[in-house]
Amino acid sequence: MTSFDVQRVRADFPILQRTLAGGEPLVYLDAGATSQRPQPVIDAEVAFLTRSNAAVKRGAHQLAEEATDAYEGARARMGEFLGAPRPEEIVFTRNATEALNLVARSLGDGDASTPDHLRVREGDEILVTEMEHHANLVPWQELARRTGARLRWIPLTDDFTLDLTDLGSLLTERTRVLALAHQSNVLGTVNPIGTLVEAARAVGALTVLDACQSAPHMPLDVRELGADFVALSGHKMLGPTGIGVLWGRYEHLAAMPPFLTGGSMIEVVHMDRTTYAEPPARFEAGTPMISQAIGLAAAADYLSALGMEAVAEHGGALTDRALRGLRELPGVRIIGPAPGPDRTGAVSFAVEGRHPHDIGQVLDSRGIAVRVGHHCAWPLHRRYGIPGTTRATFSVHTTAEEVDALVDSVSYALDYFGRFA
Amino acid sequence: MTSFDVQRVRADFPILQRTLAGGEPLVYLDAGATSQRPQPVIDAEVAFLTRSNAAVKRGAHQLAEEATDAYEGARARMGEFLGAPRPEEIVFTRNATEALNLVARSLGDGDASTPDHLRVREGDEILVTEMEHHANLVPWQELARRTGARLRWIPLTDDFTLDLTDLGSLLTERTRVLALAHQSNVLGTVNPIGTLVEAARAVGALTVLDACQSAPHMPLDVRELGADFVALSGHKMLGPTGIGVLWGRYEHLAAMPPFLTGGSMIEVVHMDRTTYAEPPARFEAGTPMISQAIGLAAAADYLSALGMEAVAEHGGALTDRALRGLRELPGVRIIGPAPGPDRTGAVSFAVEGRHPHDIGQVLDSRGIAVRVGHHCAWPLHRRYGIPGTTRATFSVHTTAEEVDALVDSVSYALDYFGRFA
Amino acid sequence: MSSGLDVLYTDIIFEHDKRPQNAGLREPFHAEVHHVNPTCGDEITLRLRRQPGGAVEDISYEALGCAMSRASASMMSELLIGRSLAEAEEITVAFEAAMSSRGRDAGDPEVLGDAVALLGAAKFPGRVKCVLMAWKAYRAALVEADALDGSAG
Amino acid sequence: MSSGLDVLYTDIIFEHDKRPQNAGLREPFHAEVHHVNPTCGDEITLRLRRQPGGAVEDISYEALGCAMSRASASMMSELLIGRSLAEAEEITVAFEAAMSSRGRDAGDPEVLGDAVALLGAAKFPGRVKCVLMAWKAYRAALVEADALDGSAG
């Protein structure tokens, strides 16, 4: 079913060799929080650091030229990975959160010289969804607060998908921005981006896509997605922490005011005034995350070598297996859609009468690392009347046996707590 | 003269083993732009990645606990390194530029609930200096533009120091912020921070210190410095790129609005409103630079093991030697004060009738990596009537022989271009 | 394999989790506070009533959370109600110290009573916050009550 | 040791650096542009005058920068003045391509004249921008002149 050899992939991840406190092997089902790094990603960073490390775009010496080539090469590679028409559309940020903040701040910072469609002002509306990660919600709340715009949201159905019934009244001529997740980090739901981008474009609104969870799991092509901005994090797709990507249409980036200001993003600086460089430099203030960009490009290479179609198939099969196993257990309620093509990567569930923290503790005692809580999607959990969920997420190194161990261990946890019932 | 063994230190820096295109050994005199990384810093990151890598502050599993301990341990270590009264005063940012942007944005974002001294508004004044790096100038220009405050600056003397003659009229009751470099990245000048902090405090202004260049070169103690905020970058002090530190007095941080918003910086999130966590979490939105914080702490350990007093002595001796050699060369003008205790780390110079790019090219052909241009301090260069300088900066692995090679090579460059004169 | 687990989840923890002591919000009270644990969404609303002489007359609460955090609220209320403020302070300090010791300080059953059972969580840094939430809420309520009646704590 | 250097700094480069052709700003002109290289602070102000038929009648400029960038402005002006727009375009395209080739495209001296000497910089990525600045300024002036007289370029 999986076209790559998962055992060979596992050998590339040094951390999978470790055992835990009780001697158990590590079953890492928390890739949705942060993924592990294969050796080639670590090696790429170390090779750079021990050979060509230097400040980029500044020096006239050989090391600086090598470093600049490596850094700009990483940008070009990420552009390719995402199907970006131009490498200059790739802006490196510290994480997806900063990428989303960049867009939200810049849309609020324009002046008379900024095109109208790139400005959010009083009376405008911003549309998000009830399933958003805090990273794609709070920056928009703050933008609304600063500008006097109104924040609205697409609600969720009982089936764990977006409720588009009232889309016509939510997405109107007043809407400047539609910001939403490509894939929910809790539900696993993949949203109907094509339809929504088209609807947004029809009313002249920009679409901002949070692709944090989809980027590691499926082929992405920004041209096909059709959005105006796409944000993702390196550490969720086998790359380093401390690096994220904002992709944006060049014509937008070229007309937007900067976010962070300082060195390397300027054109001319006087004491009392400054003009700014073209994108992407305009949005990369200060010394960038150089070795991290190189590590991220190596992660993209690693995923591409496996093939994103194969990666998607692998993740889909594991998700199905986990869902089929878990839903048989008494008192377990899956928080997410039934198995199907538009749901992958994450399996979250609630247990009747048991707090997720307690479930997670039992799993941990058996070497199974999952995440518990609201997963930075508090409104989503409130919508379904639960304080939190237990969430298992999969990666390219996850095996069917590990999924079975998860199901077994949840069953064990039910028994464990059952004895006190 | 140096109390540590420079040759032993050199053995810790793998990049110093490499040779350049023409077979020359690498003479890296560009540490002021970015420093090189000793093996223990690389090892610390790799060890973390291959053993304990996980999302911090979120998971309930063993790896997540180890990762959180390592990350918070790095914070505590940086607090110690800087003499911070509390570890919670250390905020990790992507670089010094972001740290300075954080302060500048937050001071402009307050509302009625924010204490007056932490708000910059129309009619207020912001005071910087003419020697600032763009990172400590442009964010303040932007704050002034957004709020209607007025930006003023302390000018420079012909002796390459701050001209404090008119300080009384520049620093007044209207001044909310004094932002300045601890040490200039071009001149090497160390500013009289004690005097300035006291003067600022006397009028009720906050002091924001850019310690990018001083942190790698001398012992720092935020209590002694007396400033309200201190910013620095990891990659300039033997640590990774992609990480910086903002130190701030706890009572300020606790009263300031957030900058980046998203996951991990919240208290409670509803669709229409959010409350925020205490510092430092409030200022660390999203997944932090985990392995980079750990690398930075290892860099602090490395420097502490050498002893910052010894590091300062070493840098001072090299600076003196370079200045004494270069000022003998015909047509060379040192852009910076004469040798002395308040000048270290960086030696910049201009050559009569020769552009720095051409000088740098000749040095590069002899394996000597220096930086040329305005070094992100364009107004400073304009002040001295030059488009740019050639700058050599030193680190713990720099030898007296390397400084001599620099002087020889500048002399060679003068001859080289002399033949066309 | 689940040895670590049994340190955490003892019978007494589950007894308090199932039958929490002093639960439910009662009147009258001098201060009410609402605390959340932002990482897991656990919540507690806690009310404090003090006697004129300064003793803890009543602690009532509503707690939403894991077994550890609910048991902790229950045990704390049992332990502190009826104590003088000084005694309550001593217990709280001792408990917080043991809880932050990563297991090095096993706690004195004379002082902490049933609550020593909570100290199993001290070895699980991710769970320490769950256990401490109720205690922090008590502290905050104390500060608020002081502020309200103007008497320094 | 300095072999790399001599590829860059040939006698002809220094001749143009010392005695720049067509330097100084002249009237009349159809468009004036000001370009800077933000990393090193180099600047050029360039004026373009076109003939009614569309030829490059004059290029005048003031350039601040390194030897390479000043020589480049001088050579470019020498090469393009008097050419038809089509010829100038052909030369510019050929020069930019060679300059971006990292040394693989040695350039045709028939087309580029003295300017082939600039191509030594193609192997030094940090210097390519210095050399191209004048050429970019010419392109920008062309666009501006077109915009001003409303004729499509």
Ligand SMILES: Cc1ncc(COP(=O)(O)O)c(C=O)c1O
């Ligand atoms: C004095 C000074 N301030 C600020 C900065 C900015 O540091 P970074 O680029 O790491 O943000 C630098 C270095 O470029 C510097 O030398």
Ligand SMILES: Cc1ncc(COP(=O)(O)O)c(C=O)c1O
């Ligand atoms: C859907 C989604 N959006 C945004 C984020 C934020 O990513 P980061 O914390 O790397 O900025 C995450 C991960 O936490 C996520 O899952």
